[in-house]
Amino acid sequence: MTTAAVEHGHGGDAHGHDEVIYQETRDMRLLGFVLFLCSDVVLFSAFVFAYLYLRGTIDEWPPILNGHQLPRLDLPFAEFNSVVLFGSGVTMHHALENWKHGKKGLFDVFMGATIVLGIMFLCGQAYEYSHAAIGGWSSSIFGASFFTLTGMHGFHVFCGVVYLAILWWQTKKGVYDTGHYFGLTAGTLYWHFVDVIWVGLFFLFYIF
Amino acid sequence: MDLAVIERGTALVGAIVVGVFASIALKADWNAKGLDNDTTKLLLGLMAFGCLMVLAASFGLIGPKG
Numbered sequence: 001m002t003t004a005a006v007e008h009g010h011g012g013d014a015h016g017h018d019e020v021i022y023q024e025t026r027d028m029r030l031l032g033f034v035l036f037l038c039s040d041v042v043l044f045s046a047f048v049f050a051y052l053y054l055r056g057t058i059d060e061w062p063p064i065l066n067g068h069q070l071p072r073l074d075l076p077f078a079e080f081n082s083v084v085l086f087g088s089g090v091t092m093h094h095a096l097e098n099w100k101h102g103k104k105g106l107f108d109v110f111m112g113a114t115i116v117l118g119i120m121f122l123c124g125q126a127y128e129y130s131h132a133a134i135g136g137w138s139s140s141i142f143g144a145s146f147f148t149l150t151g152m153h154g155f156h157v158f159c160g161v162v163y164l165a166i167l168w169w170q171t172k173k174g175v176y177d178t179g180h181y182f183g184l185t186a187g188t189l190y191w192h193f194v195d196v197i198w199v200g201l202f203f204l205f206y207i208f
Numbered sequence: 209m210d211l212a213v214i215e216r217g218t219a220l221v222g223a224i225v226v227g228v229f230a231s232i233a234l235k236a237d238w239n240a241k242g243l244d245n246d247t248t249k250l251l252l253g254l255m256a257f258g259c260l261m262v263l264a265a266s267f268g269l270i271g272p273k274g
Contacts, residue, residue: 030243037247072272076215079262083222086262089255090229093248097233185244192251199258207261207271 026182033186037193040156044197047152048204051145063140070134070142078206081124082198085157088117089195092164096188099171102178111168114191118161125154146205153201156194163187220266227259 055061062070095110129147134140137147167187170176176184234252237245264270 027243034243034247074212075265075271076212076219079219079265080215080222082258082262083219083226086226086230086255086258087222089252090226090233093230093233093252189244189247189251192248192255195258196251196254199254199261202258203261207265 022180029182030185033189037189040193040197044149044152044200047145047149048200051141051149051204054141054145058141062134062142065135065140070140073132073134073146073206074128075206077124077128078202081121081128082202084117084124085121085195085198088114088121089192091117092188092191096181096184099176099181099184100178104171107171108168111164111171115161115164115168118157118164118191122154122157122161125150125157149201150205153194153197156197160187160191160194163190216266219262223259223262223266227256227263230256230259 060069062072064070091110091113095107095114098104098106098110132146134146135143137143164187167183170183230252234249234256237249237252240249261270
């Protein structure tokens with residue numbers, strides 16, 4: 001059965017039977033997706049605990065490099081960039097809600113806004129990478145941890161932007177309707193997930 | 209005007225707006241059942257917490273001093 005057929009539940013003659021199968025496979029796909037997000041939490045946790053351990057081995061933070069203490073990261077800019085990403089989470093939530101209620105015009109507006117805000121966040125990350133005076137990836141524990149964790153998160157955001165763009169394209173192709181939209185639900189969960197990971201990284205690198 | 213002041217001011221206003229909308233969305237979904245809704249509620253709650261953290265940092269309540 002094609003993706004469109006699975007989403008609509010129109011695979012055979014018995015529509016009611018297909019609807020039951022759709023609901024069952026939807027629940028399984030949802031559970032699988034949530035487990036995938038849990039596995040991603042484990043991945044990030046491993047790097048976060050490695051960072052915390054390494055940070056604990058140093059007396060002074062930020063560490064000293066070539067006789068000079070490294071500066072703290074740019075907190076005001078990080079606050080701005082964080083709000084951009086959190087804002088995209090809210091627009092994505094409203095995109096899904098509007099899709100559920102059949103308001104496709106508003107869905108397009110919020111979906112577009114989410115993708116634009118996601119790209120803005122990535123541009124902000126690129127700007128920060130080029131301006132952060134903490135040395136390179138291999139210069140210190142600070143640089144290695146910062147670029148690894150935020151880079152991994154940035155890659156997730158990039159994948160999310162591509163994912164949302166594909167979902168948007170699928171809505172135009174009629175893959176989803178107002179009763180069958182698992183892909184959009186999964187996309188929204190993924191996008192909220194990358195927002196929440198950033199909450200942790202923001203605290204670890206800019207506040208702590 | 210100092211760039212940091214503009215960034216901080218924008219973040220402050222943005223965090224209030226986003227935090228309020230996230231809280232409204234959370235309240236609206238509060239009674240919704242199912243794994244997807246429960247996960248959404250958890251993630252929206254954490255995002256609202258993130259907005260609070262940005263607010264606190266903007267006011268200088270948390271974060272590095274000096």
